[in-house]
Amino acid sequence: MASLLFRRILVILLLVFIVAMAYSFTRPRGEVASSEDAVRFVKDDLASDPLLAAGNYLSSIFSSERQPDGTWQVTVKVTRDPHSACPRAFIRTYDLLPIRHALDKAIAQNCAHSGAIAFPEEAILQSAQLPEVKAAIANGAASCGYGLPLNPARVREYCPDADLSSLSKYASQLPAAARWLVEWKAPGFEPLRVAYDGKANRLA
Structure with a gap:
């Protein structure tokens, strides 16, 4: 009887472990642990932006703040051709996760x-x-x-x-x-x- 009970406990513990591991890999990506994580998501998104595909841009983080609902808001300035006579810059505000952003606010355009x-x-x-x-x-x-x-x-x-x-x-x-x-x-x-x-x- 004790042996059967022990096996059942082992099975339960194994199931709990499997569920915990599955959750760790499938939990919503909205759980950003820190400001550094939020900034990393933003920089990854910028790196994949087709408008910035040439790679000649600078990004400057203005703020990274946790919102009351647990999401994060990151404001970043992006400058294309930053060392030219015609830098083009805009401010972009991200909400994450899921990662999304509002319309860019141009601050330097048209040379x-x-x-x-x-x-x-x-x-x-x-x-x-x-x-x-x-x-x-x-x-x-x-x-x-x-x-x-x-x-x-x-x-x-x-x-x-x-x-x-x-x-x-x-x-x-x-x-x-x-x-x-x-x-x-x-x-x-x-x-x-x-x-x-x-x-x-x-x-x-």
Whole structure:
């Protein structure tokens, strides 16, 4: 009798184990464990986006927050051709999971900008209109845009090979009103730097 009871307990335990394992592989993917998981899902989705298939884009996470219903919302800025004279950027807000996003909000399009500057891409577009920058572009210059005061993580995010020490020294000499710094670099030439306040007034 005891042997039969023992076998039944073993069978029950085995069934519980099988069900638990099955659940672990088939549970809804909406169970995102952390902000890092949510960001990973978003980056994977961007990597598979046909509009970004060429791969020449940067993504910058603005926020990753858990919602009251347990889902996650991630806001990301995406910049195509970020180092060109014509970066195109938009903000996309994701809800997950299942992963989906609202319509993209364009913030830099059509290779032109006028008015206040709220993003580094707009500062790049503004500076690209300058004669000296046009000459640098003709020599193959690539652009990097930074908010001021400089945030080392954001600097590396936009331009991994940026000379942070040199940029910091330069930025420390700018007027207090400076909010944006654009750097154009071409092989064999000294970097060309342009600074603006938030209203697109050139300060350096």
